[in-house]
Amino acid sequence: MCPIKTNNDAVVIIGAGFGGLSAALTLSHQKDKPNIILIDPKEKFVFTPLLYELLSHEMMSWEIAPTYVSLTQDAGINFIQDSVISINTQDKIVQTKQGKVVSYSKLLISTGSKINDFDIPGVSEFASQFKSLNDVKNLGSFIDEINIRDSENKDLVIVGAGSSGVELACKVSDMTSGKINIILLESNDIIMNGSKFFNREIALKELKKRGVKVYLKTEVKEVKSDVVSAFSIQDLNSSHSLFKYKMLIWTAGVKPEIPEITPQVNTERGRIIVDQYLKLIGSESVLLLEMCLLYKANRYHNPHKLLLSKAIWLQRIFIYLF
Ligand SMILES: Cc1cc2nc3c(=O)[nH]c(=O)nc-3n(C[C@H](O)[C@H](O)[C@H](O)COP(=O)(O)OP(=O)(O)OC[C@H]3O[C@@H](n4cnc5c(N)ncnc54)[C@H](O)[C@@H]3O)c2cc1C
Numbered sequence: 001m002c003p004i005k006t007n008n009d010a011v012v013i014i015g016a017g018f019g020g021l022s023a024a025l026t027l028s029h030q031k032d033k034p035n036i037i038l039i040d041p042k043e044k045f046v047f048t049p050l051l052y053e054l055l056s057h058e059m060m061s062w063e064i065a066p067t068y069v070s071l072t073q074d075a076g077i078n079f080i081q082d083s084v085i086s087i088n089t090q091d092k093i094v095q096t097k098q099g100k101v102v103s104y105s106k107l108l109i110s111t112g113s114k115i116n117d118f119d120i121p122g123v124s125e126f127a128s129q130f131k132s133l134n135d136v137k138n139l140g141s142f143i144d145e146i147n148i149r150d151s152e153n154k155d156l157v158i159v160g161a162g163s164s165g166v167e168l169a170c171k172v173s174d175m176t177s178g179k180i181n182i183i184l185l186e187s188n189d190i191i192m193n194g195s196k197f198f199n200r201e202i203a204l205k206e207l208k209k210r211g212v213k214v215y216l217k218t219e220v221k222e223v224k225s226d227v228v229s230a231f232s233i234q235d236l237n238s239s240h241s242l243f244k245y246k247m248l249i250w251t252a253g254v255k256p257e258i259p260e261i262t263p264q265v266n267t268e269r270g271r272i273i274v275d276q277y278l279k280l281i282g283s284e285s286v287l288l289l290e291m292c293l294l295y296k297a298n299r300y301h302n303p304h305k306l307l308l309s310k311a312i313w314l315q316r317i318f319i320y321l322f
Pocket residue numbers: 014015016017018019020039040041042048049050051052082083084085110111112113130131164257258259289290291
């Protein structure tokens with residue numbers, strides 16, 4: 001093991017996505033800024049809302065994915081490219097995959113999410129995602145195959161008709177001039193659940209215009225190397241439908257990605273329970289952001305209000321850490 005020499009006042013931030021990076025940059029602008037250590041296994045930050053433009057070559061990868069070194073060095077943030085495997089809240093240390101041990105006075109866990117396959121067989125093995133530069137590259141190759149080589153197998157199945165799945169279906173259809181068969185599977189009875197009625201209607205029209213086949217109330221049961229097996233929630237007695245695919249993209253959900261914490265903490269549905277200040281219950285120096293946390297609402301506090309905007313939680317980081 002290789003302990004990293006840190007002052008006892010070091011603020012360690014695990015995960016440099018939107019949450020962790022914004023927190024690190026916000027702290028770095030304070031007058032008496034602490035020693036800030038930001039840890040993430042990736043070399044580059046990815047501005048996810050522009051991944052679609054990267055796919056269609058309207059933007060270049062250097063425009064949407066700057067290196068962490070370029071983002072942090074002038075701000076005086078110590079960036080460690082590594083993955084945290086465990087946190088010890090008693091000793092106030094985190095341990096990384098490469099064997100580093102980093103001590104902290106305050107810790108911010110902002111490790112985001114990973115694919116939620118709901119334990120459906122075959123999903124983690126065969127389904128792709130659309131969240132990294134590599135995912136864009138793989139989908140780009142599939143699109144090139146259709147456009148350039150006019151490949152015979154043109155079936156793209158997207159599971160999950162939330163905003164990501166819908167936008168992706170429209171983008172791929174446009175890029176292949178409708179040559180591709182796009183199937184969108186959704187377990188809900190509407191697309192883009194949570195969006196306004198007006199937006200859902202527009203999205204449905206756009207999907208229809210492009211010939212995207214949308215199957216609502218359809219739940220995936222199993223995925224094999226070239227076929228998705230799903231059943232209709234409406235008619236449980238009906239036999240499974242089989243959807244053949246050349247490429248399968250899973251946009252049906254994510255779950256928190258949390259390093260091991262000792263002593264063990266209380267969780268509910270995979271989420272760590274925090275107080276109204278986003279602090280880990282029982283540990284004054286650990287703060288959690290976004291996906292990892294679950295705030296148990298009581299009659300005095302409203303969890304949605306708590307997380308209403310970035311501004312609010314950044315303010316909370318500031319209030320808490322200083
Ligand atoms: C294609 C696409 C388009 C999107 N468009 C929008 C949009 O228009 N508007 C919007 O609001 N949201 C959008 N989102 C969602 C947005 O990207 C997420 O809400 C946001 O990334 C969440 O930020 P985060 O910091 O919580 O997690 P993440 O951005 O997922 O960051 C978590 C970071 O933690 C790191 N990490 C994980 N485990 C460890 C570990 N053990 N040790 C160290 N580091 C670790 C990961 O490498 C990652 O960099 C989009 C997402 C996608 C995929």
